[in-house]
Amino acid sequence: xxxxxxxxxxxxxxxxxxxxxxxxxxxxxxxxxxxxxxxxxxxxxxxxxxxxxxxxxxxxxxxxxxxxxxxxxxxxxxxxxxxxxxxxxxxxxxxxxxxxxxxxxxxxxxx
Numbered sequence: 001x002x003x004x005x006x007x008x009x010x011x012x013x014x015x016x017x018x019x020x021x022x023x024x025x026x027x028x029x030x031x032x033x034x035x036x037x038x039x040x041x042x043x044x045x046x047x048x049x050x051x052x053x054x055x056x057x058x059x060x061x062x063x064x065x066x067x068x069x070x071x072x073x074x075x076x077x078x079x080x081x082x083x084x085x086x087x088x089x090x091x092x093x094x095x096x097x098x099x100x101x102x103x104x105x106x107x108x109x110x111x
Contacts, residue, residue: 004049006074007040008067034058039067041074045082053077 009016012035021027039062043051053074055062 001040001042001049001052004042004044006042006067006071008062008064009038010061010063012036012038036060037062039070041067041070043074043078043081045078045085050078050081 017030017035018027021030033056035056035058037057037060039055041053041055042049043053053070055066055070
């Protein structure tokens with residue numbers, strides 16, 4: 001997420017699992033997951049990374065083609081996030097407009 005670039009790890013080695021583990025118990029749980037491969041793809045909104053989508057496989061190894069598809073999914077999810085933010089901002093602006101008009105009407109009626 002810090003770099004803003006996608007990451008593909010096509011093969012997760014035992015050494016990688018050991019480095020990621022916080023304790024022996026944690027390592028045991030990670031091993032039980034049977035992680036073979038993973039990808040991490042950034043979600044962007046207005047040019048900034050707002051999150052990531054992480055894909056983990058325990059039955060296959062991810063390829064460059066898989067990463068390309070994951071990036072397309074992340075792009076579409078980013079658009080959906082941006083649309084939701086814009087919709088929320090439009091709703092807030094509409095409420096502010098309605099409140100202003102209500103105040104204006106009340107003021108005109110009193111005069």
